[in-house]
Amino acid sequence: MKKITIVCLFVFITGNVFSQTFNSKRLDSLFTLLEKNNKYMGSIAISENGKTIYTKSIGYDNIETSKKSSINTKYRIGSISKTFTASLIFKAVEENKINLNQTIDKYFPTVKNAKTITISNLLNHRSGIHDFTNEDDYLNWNTQLQSKAKMIERISAGEIVFEPNTKGQYSNSNYVLLSFILEDVYKKPFGEILNQKITKPLQLKNTYLGGKINLENNECYSYTFDNGKWKKETETDMSIPLGAGAVVSNPVDLNLFFESLFAGKVVSIEHLNQMKTIKDKFGMGILEFPYFERKSYGHTGGIDGFRSIAGYFPTEKLAISLTSNGVGYDNNNILLCALSSYFNNPFTMPVFSTVAVTPEILNSYSGNYGTSQIPLKINISNKDNTLIAQATGQPSFPLEATAVNIFKFDAAGIVLEFNAEKNEMTLKQGGKEFLFKKE
Known part of the structure; x- marks a missing residue:
């Protein structure tokens, strides 16, 4: 959930070549290179017209016991959780339980500007509510259980970043509050709502609200690369991010979810169109990623040492998801290699040799x-x-x-x-x- 790289540019270059011949050998070569140089741990799945055409996993669920990852490994997907949460909000709208234009003071009277902030403002990051993950002391308590009351207290204590609906600025607080609204509306914990409304109907057997990492359930630890070695990361307590970043899944399930979402099987096409309408860089639980002249829609995610990307190209009915638990090589470059392999565009393989400098x-x-x-x-x-x-x-x-x-x-x-x-x-x-x- 916390941004760690100096520039977050999920933007692809432009051009116009297309091929339906998928060059799997190129992608295999990249993963072989990454594994040989101990640069990456994670899984990818590519799906076309609802059928998986490529999967690959490298690395370990647990380095200490040398338990290797597989396509069944489940990862914390971070902010891709927001697409699930936004979908649940639109389901609640379709069931006439809430509407997008209602203000949030009914649920959160202590949140500043609650009488003018709408549910819509939370969805597309136009609320002006500060992001609690940017607090100086966040890493002092992020591994500890937090109650709903405590999280609302933390979010309410923050300063107003801007007046509602005057601009867009990413804030995890928005989606934690949306999670609490869903719990209020359905009188159930967020995990049960997610299961009942999305994962069970779509048969997403590897997708659920996460808890403490359980290796016996094919989950994995996350790692950061430090001085040439993988260092195990601490675990954020999943009571904190909820619908902002606490979902666990894998690439095959994520592809199925986005395919179903864009087929109108999760929310109506009218509401999907609202979700993917971009204003000041943000949709409602969906981001837009250009690749050449094409557009894909999806989300990125990061929590602890986990990094993930999920994207869907509606015209080609192409879904690509990448989940990782150890990144020594940029996910975006792996995605570029996958897309170049599908669309028959050039891709330069990385070189991992280094030179000595005085x-x-x-x-x-x-x-x-x-x-x-x-x-x-x-x-x-x-x-x-x-x-x-x-x-x-x-x-x-x-x-x-x-x-x-x-x-x-x-x-x-x-x-x-x-x-x-x-x-x-x-x-x-x-x-x-x-x-x-x-x-």
Whole structure:
């Protein structure tokens, strides 16, 4: 749930080639390369016209016992949970239990601006309610059970970020509140509502509201890559994110869910169209991802060391879902490889070899960098002969040298190219480039 990479660019480049021949060998080669270099742990499933055409899993459910992952492994999917929650809200609308324009003061009288914030504002992140995961002390309590009353208290205590419906800004608080509204309306716990309204009717046998990780139930631990080794992550207590990020699933189930959603089997097509209407980058539980001239719809997710992406191309009836429990290579690049394999577009395989760079050269790159292209500053420093990058307000991360002046961070698909003579640094990510100047 907490953003950890310096730029979140889930945007693909443009072009116009299409092929119905799926190049599975290319994707196999990428996963072989990732596994050989210990760069990734996770599962992918690709479905066309409702039929699975490709699955792959690499890595471990539990590194300590060497329990290997399989296509049956279940992952915490983080914010992809929001698509399920938004669907449940629209189901409640269809059952005349709520309407999108009603304000939330009936449910949350202590939340600031509750008399002017609507359910619709919560759905498309236009409420102005602060995101509790951005609180300085969040990581001090995120592994502990939190009651409904305590979560409402935490959300109510936050400052107003902006006036309702004046802009869009992502906030996990919105979907925690939506979860509580659903519980109020149906007089049942969120997990039971999810099961009754979505997972059971669609026969999603590997999808449910998560609890403490249970390896015996084909669930997996999550890991972060630290100094060349996988380090086991702590577990967020699932009482906290609920419908904002507490669902467990796997790629095959996620594909089936999005196929069913876009076929009108979850909510009406009219309501689906509302969900996928983008305003200030956000739909209602759905995000839009362009690939060449095509559009896909879905969501991304991240919680603890888990990272996931699910997307659906309505025209091609193509669903792709990727769930991971250890990322040393960017999920977005894996998705690009999968799409290039389907649409017959070029893809460059990663190179994981590194080169040694002298401390003097590393020191010449150190400093603060800024750009007029995006509101972001990056500090570069040399720590124990490793270049470290840190964007404003975000965690630092180590860089690997692929050339004397080119460095990368595979987990986020970031490449930094330095020109010491001009005091410049170029950031490359997601097919985009940003020129930074040393300040």
